[in-house]
Amino acid sequence: MATVLAGLQEGLRLLLSGDPYLWDIILRTGQVTGAALVVGSLLGIPLGALLGLTRFPGRRLVQTLIYTGMGLPPVLAGLAIYLLLSRNGILGPLDLPWIPKLFTPEAMVLAQVLIATPLIAGFTMAAVAGVDPDLRRQVEALGATRLQVAWAVLREARLGVLVSLVAGLGSILSEVGAVMLVGGNIEGSTRVLTTAILLETRRGNFDLAIGLGVVLLGLSFLVNLGATQLQGKGR
Amino acid sequence: MTRRGTLLLAIGLVMLAGCGEATPTAPPRLILATTTSTYDSGLLDYLLPAFEEETGIQVEVVAVGTGQALELGRNGDADVLLVHAPDQEEAFVGMGYGVDREPVMYNDFVIVGPEEDPAGVAGLTNAAVAFAQIAAAEAPFVSRGDNSGTHMKERRIWLEAGIGPEGDWYISAGQGMGAVLTMAEELGAYTLTDRGTYLSRLAEGYSLPILVEGDPLLFNPYHVMAVNPEVHPNVNYEGAKRFIEWLTSLETQERIGAFTHAATGQPLFHPDSEAWRAAHP
Numbered sequence: 374m375a376t377v378l379a380g381l382q383e384g385l386r387l388l389l390s391g392d393p394y395l396w397d398i399i400l401r402t403g404q405v406t407g408a409a410l411v412v413g414s415l416l417g418i419p420l421g422a423l424l425g426l427t428r429f430p431g432r433r434l435v436q437t438l439i440y441t442g443m444g445l446p447p448v449l450a451g452l453a454i455y456l457l458l459s460r461n462g463i464l465g466p467l468d469l470p471w472i473p474k475l476f477t478p479e480a481m482v483l484a485q486v487l488i489a490t491p492l493i494a495g496f497t498m499a500a501v502a503g504v505d506p507d508l509r510r511q512v513e514a515l516g517a518t519r520l521q522v523a524w525a526v527l528r529e530a531r532l533g534v535l536v537s538l539v540a541g542l543g544s545i546l547s548e549v550g551a552v553m554l555v556g557g558n559i560e561g562s563t564r565v566l567t568t569a570i571l572l573e574t575r576r577g578n579f580d581l582a583i584g585l586g587v588v589l590l591g592l593s594f595l596v597n598l599g600a601t602q603l604q605g606k607g608r
Numbered sequence: 609m610t611r612r613g614t615l616l617l618a619i620g621l622v623m624l625a626g627c628g629e630a631t632p633t634a635p636p637r638l639i640l641a642t643t644t645s646t647y648d649s650g651l652l653d654y655l656l657p658a659f660e661e662e663t664g665i666q667v668e669v670v671a672v673g674t675g676q677a678l679e680l681g682r683n684g685d686a687d688v689l690l691v692h693a694p695d696q697e698e699a700f701v702g703m704g705y706g707v708d709r710e711p712v713m714y715n716d717f718v719i720v721g722p723e724e725d726p727a728g729v730a731g732l733t734n735a736a737v738a739f740a741q742i743a744a745a746e747a748p749f750v751s752r753g754d755n756s757g758t759h760m761k762e763r764r765i766w767l768e769a770g771i772g773p774e775g776d777w778y779i780s781a782g783q784g785m786g787a788v789l790t791m792a793e794e795l796g797a798y799t800l801t802d803r804g805t806y807l808s809r810l811a812e813g814y815s816l817p818i819l820v821e822g823d824p825l826l827f828n829p830y831h832v833m834a835v836n837p838e839v840h841p842n843v844n845y846e847g848a849k850r851f852i853e854w855l856t857s858l859e860t861q862e863r864i865g866a867f868t869h870a871a872t873g874q875p876l877f878h879p880d881s882e883a884w885r886a887a888h889p
Binding site: 459460461462465468474475476557558559560562572574575576577579 | 637639644648650668669670671672682683684685784785786787808809811812840842843
């Protein structure tokens with residue numbers, strides 16, 4: 374119990390005193406997960422809308438793939454990206470400038486995109502499918518293009534889309550296995566909150582680990598608070 | 609899209625841009641794959657700034673088990689390795705994956721266990737005999753089970769004892785040293801640990817005592833080597849060579865010898881490079 378209290382105290386002290394090590398990690402966590410969320414939503418929202426609004430051959434298969442992806446163990450996504458980017462892997466040997474190198478923040482973003490996209494697409498699909506079909510018919514009757522119809526339906530389903538973003542963010546913010554594998558937990562480069570907690574626990578620095586944990590918990594709380602606030606205004 | 613949505617997207621894009629800035633590609637990266645023991649003990653944090661200042665090369669440390677470190681080298685995903693599993697290292701160099709292998713330092717392993725010592729191994733100086741007694745008593749033993757250097761050493765001792773450990777008493781954890789020490793403490797079990805990690809935990813109030821030490825079999829040497837640039841042309845071989853020269857130089861070796869565990873003041877690693885041996889015959 375004394376360890377926990379001392380840890381909480383030390384964690385808060387580090388946070389409030391602007392400890393550069395801690396803040397560097399917080400900032401990088403924000404950058405990596407933020408970038409992954411943007412890319413994941415640019416891919417996932419249109420994909421979810423497409424699947425929820427249209428019928429095409431192979432749609433069932435894509436749906437099944439997305440549901441599988443939603444339950445994908447994140448560390449498996451990490452392994453996949455590792456095998457993709459390794460210098461002895463699939464894309465790594467090509468040595469192209471736009472392919473991220475292993476042990477860089479970009480590689481971590483890629484792994485997180487792979488984790489978050491199916492979640493965003495899946496929840497968006499469900500939200501879009503839940504919109505009253507009459508709305509669609511009305512907009513179509515007004516002579517809207519397919520893109521305009523999709524836009525109108527997405528607007529109507531915005532709460533569900535927001536939930537999909539929160540689910541995506543929650544999954545990558547709290548994930549440790551994949552980012553450890555492809556990021557390598559390098560200080561000042563690929564160390565994020567979850568991998569830092571793992572390291573400090575391993576080192577026996579429980580106070581710092583708890584401090585980082587408090588920050589992670591706080592961030593997660595803020596994200597969800599923001600989401601519920603937006604939801605309230607949307608009604 | 610609502611104005612708020614646009615704002616969120618803008619924030620995201622700014623973060624994305626910031627992410628690119630955070631990784632300037634100008635100086636060549638030198639990726640050092642090493643074991644958790646050298647990193648978690650704080651040794652590298654203590655040594656590396658001098659190298660970075662001297663050469664301008666930024667060392668990026670990936671701390672994993674020795675098995676994974678060798679695998680990273682085999683795939684060309686690391687440039688230089690600092691590991692502690694001599695048999696596997698020799699095989700690694702023999703297969704052409706590693707070059708310029710040099711001794712760096714050593715420390716030792718110890719066997720820790722519960723105060724009550726149900727297997728009666730306290731005070732033994734023969735690790736294989738101790739392992740045989742633990743197996744005979746079927747006293748709980750936690751194994752790293754992760755192909756780390758410590759795990760490889762443990763398997764070597766079982767081999768020496770002529771025992772294939774099996775049964776409910778033998779717990780294969782698949783975790784790092786710190787986690788395994790915690791498990792052993794919670795379960796009242798025996799385990800094999802490197803002295804450095806053990807001392808770090810001791811300072812935090814760890815309760816299991818050292819029961820067996822001093823067997824030459826428990827000797828734990830660390831070697832550094834470069835990943836072969838002929839196998840992986842993309843590795844930073846120049847940086848790796850400079851790193852090896854620097855790490856084995858007399859000056860750095862003296863700093864390794866002077867490094868002590870912060871809380872206990874005990875030395876954690878003993879320098880052992882060619883240059884050191886020449887200066888201290």
